[in-house]
Amino acid sequence: MAIVWFRRDLRLHDHPALRWAIEDFERVVPLYVLDDALLKGRWASANRAWFLAGALESLAAAIEERGGRLAVIHGDPRSAVVAFAKSIGADAILASRDHGPYGRARDAAVTIAATGVGIPFLAGRGLLVHEPEDIRRADGGPYSLFSPFHRRWSELPLRAVFDAPGAIPTGDLAADVAATAGRIAGLLGDPRPTADPALLLEPGEPAARARLVRWAASDALRDYHIGRDRLAVDGTSRLSQDLRWGTLSPVEVVERCGGPGAGPARFRAEIAWRDFYAHLLRSEPRVRHESFKREYDAIEWQTDEALIQAWRDGRMGYPIVDAGMRQLRATGWMHNRARMLAASFLTKHLLVDWRIGEAHFMEHLVDGDPASNNGGWQWAASTGTDPQPYFRIFNPTLQGRRHDPTGDYVRRWVPELAAIPGADVHEPPPGAYLPRIVDHALARARSLAAYGSASASGRRNGPAV
Ligand SMILES: Cc1cc2nc3c(=O)[nH]c(=O)nc-3n(C[C@H](O)[C@H](O)[C@H](O)COP(=O)(O)OP(=O)(O)OC[C@H]3O[C@@H](n4cnc5c(N)ncnc54)[C@H](O)[C@@H]3O)c2cc1C
Structure with a gap:
């Protein structure tokens, strides 16, 4: 047995x-x-x-x-x-x-x-699609850069995908452990989501498989390399909670989305990011608590609770960032581009420690995953594996105009702005919306100074042990 x-x-x-x-x-x-x-x-x-x-x-x-x-x-x-x-x-x-x-x-x-x-x-x-021991540098160590990792990941053959068994011969089980369907939510204390129940995706393997079948046959997969960055369209798979909980196998997802073209290739690369961050957390478990690039733990982060709460509530006066934060609270999911903008805003514009944002996302995301969330936060905060320097500071207004050109995403999640047409919603007229909590240019300069001095002290002191 x-x-x-x-x-x-x-x-x-x-x-x-x-x-x-x-x-x-x-x-x-x-x-x-x-x-x-x-x-x-x-x-x-x-x-x-x-x-x-x-x-x-x-x-x-x-x-x-x-x-x-x-x-x-x-x-x-x-x-x-x-x-x-x-x-x-x-x-x-x-x-x-x-x-x-x-x-x-x-x-x-x-x-x-x-x-x-x-x-x-x-x-x-x-x-995972590939295990940590499958993807090693020539010297046997783990990769800490995504590009070479992804090259190796893409070359490896996929293992066979298995059908579900037709019968499961469990035999008798004592009544106090045999949890029949219909009783399990009770064992978990009938959890109530904080998100709007009407906006949550259905849990369970059959619902996940239906989402996968639809996605694999969709035009959105074919055009994923373009649609994935458009906030107002359904251009991504919405499979993250299914991968997080394993109601879908990542190998099967990659196999079913294995077609040619730029869309499927880019989609598979995103699944490779999931493996990458899982491997990274395995080889560098310290990133749970520390910046991957340790010198940035020297940044003097702001601790103003009112600012942090305004970020959590989506009330910063930057419509695209506010929309993302409100989408998270309402649905337990946030579009990847919005995650990047919200995380960048907290860490760069407000100069708040990425760990505070990481915790808030983990509280709300149905797909909340310690490895991918930590990787995403450290990427946005420029403290992670990304070789790009800390100078990347998104301009929320330009990002809004580029990735939500119709303004529909903002109007959906920030109803106060429903009357402002088109992309103007990203720069509401004075008095039409909350005042900006920080000025972009000033915040940018402050962030560059704080990161620059942490980076310089890291160079002076050599690698931290
Ligand atoms: C600050 C921040 C925090 C994040 N936290 C999480 C998290 O807790 N859990 C999580 O699954 N993803 C996280 N991501 C990655 C990404 O935003 C989500 O996986 C994606 O938005 C889920 O939507 P989707 O299924 O439609 O994605 P698609 O675009 O359809 O991607 C397909 C799948 O690839 C994986 N994937 C896509 N992008 C990434 C990525 N950057 N890193 C790792 N895996 C990726 C996910 O499993 C996703 O379901 C985070 C990104 C950022 C910037």
């Missing part, structure tokens, strides 16, 4: 550990552990708890349709998983390998506990 321990891979299609279990074992017990360290820890989020509940409900229903049962237990996985395995007489525990610092520490502890009682715990591929 094998336990398949589901974590960030809440699907039956293309699930390598599940496939292995079905092929090699007579009984397969799917397991999910409600872990307070994740549900109530540093990155707790009502929106993600809601999505998780829906994805688990859907997984439990799909398992039931195949004659199986999902076991759900509550506890610290470091002891609870092995105790459960012993209690049901399991011969092995299988899972998809997690690369985040918490997941690795947890899995190392489970490995020790499982080995102690003679039950192998084996975690393999499943969360």
